Amino acid sequence: MKLSVIGTGYLGATHAAAMAEIGHDVVGIDVDPAKVASLNAGVVPFHEPGLPELLTAMLGTGRLRFTTDLAQAADCEVHFLCVGTPQRKGELAADLTYVDAAVTGLLPHLAVGSLVAGKSTVPVGTAARLAALVEARGADLAWNPEFLREGKAVADTLHPDRIVLGVTSERAEKVLRDVYAPMVAEGSPVVVTDLPTAELVKVSANSFLATKISFINAISEVCEVVGADVTMVAEAIGHDVRIGHAFLGAGLGFGGGCLPKDIRAFMARAGELGADQALTFLKEVDAINVRRRARTVDLAREMCGGSLAGMRVGVLGAAFKPDSDDIRDSPALDVALGVQQAGAAVRVYDPHAMANARTAFPTLAYADSAVEACRDADVVLHLTEWREFREMDPAALGEVVRQRNVVDARNALDRERWTAEGWTHRALGRRSI
Template sequence: MTLRISVIGTGYLGTTLAAGLAEFGHEVIGVDIVPEVVKKLNAGQPHMFENGLEHLLEQHTRSGRLRFTLDYDDIADWADVHFLALGTPELPDGSADLSQLHATIDALAPKLTKPALVVGRSTVPVGTAPALQERLRRLAPAGDGIELAWQPEFLREGFAVGDTLRPDRLVFGVQSDHALRLLKQVYAIPLSEETPVITCDLATAELIKQAANTFLATKISFINAMAQLCQVAGGDVTVLADALGLDARIGRGHLSPGLGFGGGCFPKDIRALAVRADELGVNVLSDLIKSVEVINSAQRVELAELAIDQLGGEIAGKKVAVLGAAFKEGTDDTRDSPSLTVADYLHDRGAIVEVYDPQAHLAPRDGFTQVGSVIEAVRDADIVLHLTAWPEFRYLDPAELAPLVRSKIIIDGRLKLHAPTWRDAGWKLVQIGRAATL
């Protein structure tokens, strides 16, 4: 059954969701407040890099199933379901900023004159949904005919289109059979492919996304702490991770050692959960999260100090080539990027830092220069840092790069380079946690 669906908010989540719902056969209108963004999206052009998204946007803006607007009047009594895909950025105290959600409710609700389902997809502190439900019903002419549900998203940047079209699970936080039926109609195609469904209350739905991100962040910080121990003790953290991953109780996912996590989700989501846990008196959880963050931050400093150590303890005036600015491969997102933290750290100590990334474009900033190619970045470099695991970097020819650099030293911060190939070409390749292979 084809539904009419609005998606309010056309950031990374909302744009991908709107295109995905059109692919499922629904009529979709996306809403944003920025005219330039709406114009670009209506032309089938995303305003961020995400594999496969441009094709999906082009296909469905042409088909007529997908369009974008600035006007809430276009969606208020048109849509059967309204998805809220607003950002919840981090406030200075670590809590979530819900102002975009509140502003959207205040703009949308007074225009809702017929029954509709409003579905939250933003990551919010537990307890947010009931307050939004009360606000909706108080402001909407349709009153109790407006129902709120919560459906957390589990998109991975770089894989968001696939995660939307072929989700590994669907979580529906609902308050009625009617809401559940509507959500099952929205996702009829993935459900026909036997996608697992979890049906739960609003509070559990709110908690699931933050719990998932916190658990994954904990695994990443754990293996990075073990990498530091391997470095000192003479072990190989990649072999250790492989052995742990064969234990069905643990699994190999997110046990890849390196620079740690960053981006727009993990850091803010786990901090927001820590703040909420403190507010509710569950200090054991907030203490765990704070430890995870300490390890993650320390890993960046560890790599930067390792670079300084490889240059004999003096980095001032030395050229550092940084390969990668995005927080991970497959995206142009530089929010809380470990690569940029390392670049800033080394610049602050006097290094000349040049950064190259195949997709991320940095605003002009003090501290280092963004260049247009690997060749430009490594020319006359005293040390090369591989900090984002783009395939382009993984398959570089070290023999071709060797004549360009001043010193053939490379630190593999993602443990993705083939060490024997680099060493055979005369490079000193250093990987945190692999002291046994140096």
């Protein structure tokens, strides 16, 4: 089939390459000429494992190309909307500027009988509003939310754990089943529903995950008061099949471009609909998440004798999660700034997010390696659980620091190994060793 993918960020670039991989003829469309040129040259303008290789291979087949010209979508059978929906400045609500602009720009090029499939995360009710515009051109609109995880986007797109089709006609359902035929044949479950339900699936999933993370971090706060170990609590309750171990890693909490802004937009939309009381618990979910950042700064201060003024702090991590260079709402950089504002000299290192961090936070100092970031440090903060940091030799790192103090804000380091090398170890929700 001939497909267009409008918006070529994490979601769009990955979706476009994956659709070409399963045999479709795909044109990716973006308003950013530099991004389009980069993708056409086989260069992914962000870090996503496996995507550069897939992109290069698909460009070589001739089934994938990128352009800034929406008119090149005119002969496509399906148009996927993959543009961003960031949080509005100064508000909780989602900014739908890019979604509206994409649809408005696409309308003159829609063929009768074609299908527009939204993948962007939008407030419930958005699809119905857009459907009226699309149907006036003789086309259909469906909502087909994405569930990819940064760092695992390629696998999540090619082998989805579910495919949700929010449709208003049998024709739209058939077209999307044809698009995803290889995934369906592989066994990916298909959930067919209406537009508002499909819109709610994604924000409900993100809200549940955020709640689970904040729940174990709330338990972490109690553990710190009573001297319990949150990792053991999580291990024990995770064996309950009704709970499970996933997303029970207590620590610095969530960040990135999805969970924080999506739960806030969900609350805002519920308020607009008069159902705000249903989601008031998400305010505390958000608050717990933010408190973990402040607590990490407090732990660093405690390890430095009660004051960070004049202290040297090595920060390991800038991305909001490993296997990504995304620094949007990064807990790691939030903590780094908090430590700096408390008077410390901070040096940051991250395997892939350095360029983005330097651009967004030029007041921080950066190092070219983990060792250099920690040289002469009074305390080391482990803030993003990259494999490089988890496997670091604490004895070797101990040779370059001024004091062997480490705050493991992700509860990912081998505590026994580090303490055996003379490090004082602190972690969120665990007793000091």
